[in-house]
Amino acid sequence: DIQMTQSPSSMSASLGDTVTITCLASQDIGNYLSWYQQKPGKSPKLMIYGATNLEDGVPSRFSGSRSGSDYSLTINSLGYDDEGIYHCHQYYEYPLTFGSGTKLEIK
Amino acid sequence: EVQLVETGGGLVQPGKSLKLTCATSGFTFSNAWMDWVRQSPEKQLEWVAQIKDKSNNYATYYAESVKGRFTISRDDSKSSVYLQMNSLKEEDTAIYYCLGWFAYWGQGTLVTVSS
Numbered sequence: 160d161i162q163m164t165q166s167p168s169s170m171s172a173s174l175g176d177t178v179t180i181t182c183l184a185s186q187d188i189g190n191y192l193s194w195y196q197q198k199p200g201k202s203p204k205l206m207i208y209g210a211t212n213l214e215d216g217v218p219s220r221f222s223g224s225r226s227g228s229d230y231s232l233t234i235n236s237l238g239y240d241d242e243g244i245y246h247c248h249q250y251y252e253y254p255l256t257f258g259s260g261t262k263l264e265i266k
Numbered sequence: 267e268v269q270l271v272e273t274g275g276g277l278v279q280p281g282k283s284l285k286l287t288c289a290t291s292g293f294t295f296s297n298a299w300m301d302w303v304r305q306s307p308e309k310q311l312e313w314v315a316q317i318k319d320k321s322n323n324y325a326t327y328y329a330e331s332v333k334g335r336f337t338i339s340r341d342d343s344k345s346s347v348y349l350q351m352n353s354l355k356e357e358d359t360a361i362y363y364c365l366g367w368f369a370y371w372g373q374g375t376l377v378t379v380s381s
Contacts, residue, residue, distance in 0.1 A: 160330075193368065202363055202371040203311070214369070246311055250368060253327050255301075255313040 161185050161249050165258030173266045176237045180261045182247035184228045191251035194223060194232045197260075198243040206245075207232060239265050268292035268370045272362060275375030278354055286349040288364030288372055295345035296320065298367055302338060302349045304360035305374070314338075314362070317347065332358075354379045 162185035172178045182192070190210040195203035205214045207223035210230055220235045234241055242265045247258040274286040286302070299322075302314040315338040318325045326338050337350040347364060354377075361374040 197309075202374055204371070205369045208369075244309060248311070248368070253316075254329050255316070257311040257313070260309055260311070 160254055161188060161252055161256050163247055163249055163256055163258040165247055165261055167261060168259065169262040169264070171264040171266050172237055174237055174239070177233065177235045178237060178263065179234075180232045180245050180247075180263075182230045182258045184230065184249060187228065188249045188251035190225065191249055192223075192225070192230045193248045193250065194221075195246045195248065196241075196243050197246065203246060234263075237265060241265065268366070270364045270366060270370055270372035272364050272372045272375040275362065275377045277378045277380065279381050280354060280356055280379055282354055283350070283352045284354060284377060285351070286362055286364075286375060286377075288347045288349075290345045290347070290364075290366060290370075293366060293370065295366070296342040300338075300340060300347040301365040301368065302347075303363045303365055304358075304377075305363065306360050312360070315349065351377070356380060 164183040192210045194207040196206050197203040206217050206221055210225045211223045222233050224231045245261045249256055269291045272288045278284050297319050299318045301316045304312050304314050314329050316327045317338045317340050335353045340347045356379050359379050361376050363374045364372040
């Protein structure tokens with residue numbers, strides 16, 4: 160199975176900051192990587208697909224990038240609405256797998 | 267507006283069965299690949315099963331942890347997907363989400379397996 164090692168597990172940042180969350184894939188997954196945002200009591204929401212493509216309606220403050228097997232989600236100009244858990248997900252190969260999640264708190 | 271509504275969750279004893287239903291609207295269900303994903307109380311997401319569309323012969327795929335116990339199926343005439351869960355274990359306790367194309371998520375239904 161492809162392991163997605165996500166870091167950090169939690170982080171705290173201030174309004175207006177820029178933060179980066181990363182996922183390391185245990186083997187090649189190409190660009191078959193998505194990022195989801197989950198707010199308390201809600202289902203996950205697709206933010207980025209294909210490693211770098213912004214889902215319709217997602218603010219341009221969010222961006223995805225790839226460097227080899229490292230995938231990153233960057234959020235610029237943090238706002239209170241960005242608080243939540245972020246999950247990475249590979250859909251290159253079965254079984255499909257998720258990272259362990261990053262809990263983002265806005266100070 | 268896209269909607270996915272899961273029903274059928276609840277409290278069940280170990281070894282028993284439960285069937286989840288996901289009714290959808292707002293997108294072309296017959297072309298969609300549909301999945302079930304579950305989330306543990308620790309918030310870890312785990313993919314459970316996928317069923318492809320008719321053009322892909324309704325192929326199904328399962329996580330190893332549920333293979334042989336869970337069955338995913340669909341009814342294109344009702345725009346619905348199902349998850350039949352047999353021989354349930356305590357570790358199957360989770361919120362179960364129905365997904366379309368991995369872009370559309372339902373609100374989830376809670377399954378608790380406990381004696």
